[in-house]
Amino acid sequence: MPSGTCPLRPNGSPTVIIDGQKLSGDRVRTDRSWESRFIKALGQWRLVGRFEFAGLAKRPGLQGPIDDAFMDRFVMVKPTGRANSEAIGKWTEAQLGQALSDWELQFRAKPRVVDDIDLTRDDIENSNLILWGDAGSNLLIERIIDQLPLNWTSDTLALGQAEAGAVTHVPVLIFPNPLNPNRYVVLNSGFTFSRFGHMSNATQTPKLPDWALVDISKPYNAGDPDCIAAAGFFNERWQPKTVD
Template sequence: VKDAGHWRPAAAADEAGLRKRPGLQGPIDDIFMEPFLVAMPSGTSPNARFQRWVEFESQHFRERWASVLRGELREKKDSEVTADDLARYHVLAWGDATSNSLIARTLAKLPIGWDAQAIHVGAQDYASASHALAMIQPNPLSPGKYLVLNSGVTFRESDDRNNAMQNPKLPDWAVIDLDKAPDEHAAGGIAAAGFFDEAWKVK
């Protein structure tokens, strides 16, 4: 492992706590490699612009999953998700802390902050009024499973020309600029994006 700028042999203590490991290393699209559950918001975000984006993008993902992946999504409302679901499935949650109770329960334990004013990525802030957060992280409610916020598969219609292009287009997290409408390339403008470090923290 890299410690204070130098490499050293890994010790047992290095495996304690939250660490990236095979099967739990990201990026966002890695959630789709195993059974997952889509948790739709039972509430409505007070940010009408973000709410419209969630409705569009979640439906876009539903249609893409059916047409490209030829499957039907396993979906529940956030209020219907059980402890057994959390143990069995990775969870993809749409919405924000005001509209989706699963996001509300986990947000304080995630490495990127998100409140009514801004999305906080390290020292950088992005106005919540005009941005959305997409990310993957071990689920604080079930650490052996993933939690993804606000992202379907990250390849879109422009990548459907051949299978070689249908691969992940985003890393572990992305801040989506809602000033740019979703299109065949992306879910909006990509204001910022990156990978978490080996401990699932912002680099």
């Protein structure tokens, strides 16, 4: 709670109940601000001074979904190579153009766009990377594809338990950047409410979770399930969720 907003007594340690477990929180500060952090380990909650994450894990500011990448500095990375299929090349080129147009229409600004061959170390360190294309056309996708939870061959596109034909499907997803895990990479997507956001602020909400397999043989609209072959969230360790 920010300064002046906590209704509790200063210097007191509030009791916090999570999942029926009672815990003592940090003290309320004299400026009437208050914050406490808790983690769950081995089935029990406990108070911690700060969050520490071992390995890849979702955390505040790095938790998805796709639209979260556009809440901070980002750069659109344009492919300069040849896609693995003509259909994928045409689709990603069209969707990049649409994403740029949608951003300018909705937010009255032009996104920064760089060719994959011109991406700098500063871009990788300080920006979320919005990568367009496939491993054949985009050097950055080629560089990191083996570190994404995705199997994308010339015939098959698979993510977790979802599978589709690679000739007619393209992945859109968000994931911690393997070259800088404190930033995101996004494959083949702008903000997902672009077809709705101009109508009302009430429609400016994410239309996709962390990932989706898109059928490029159908008109694309992130909010239309007819063109989404599969979609889902990654788990807390950024791995595909499994269905028992």
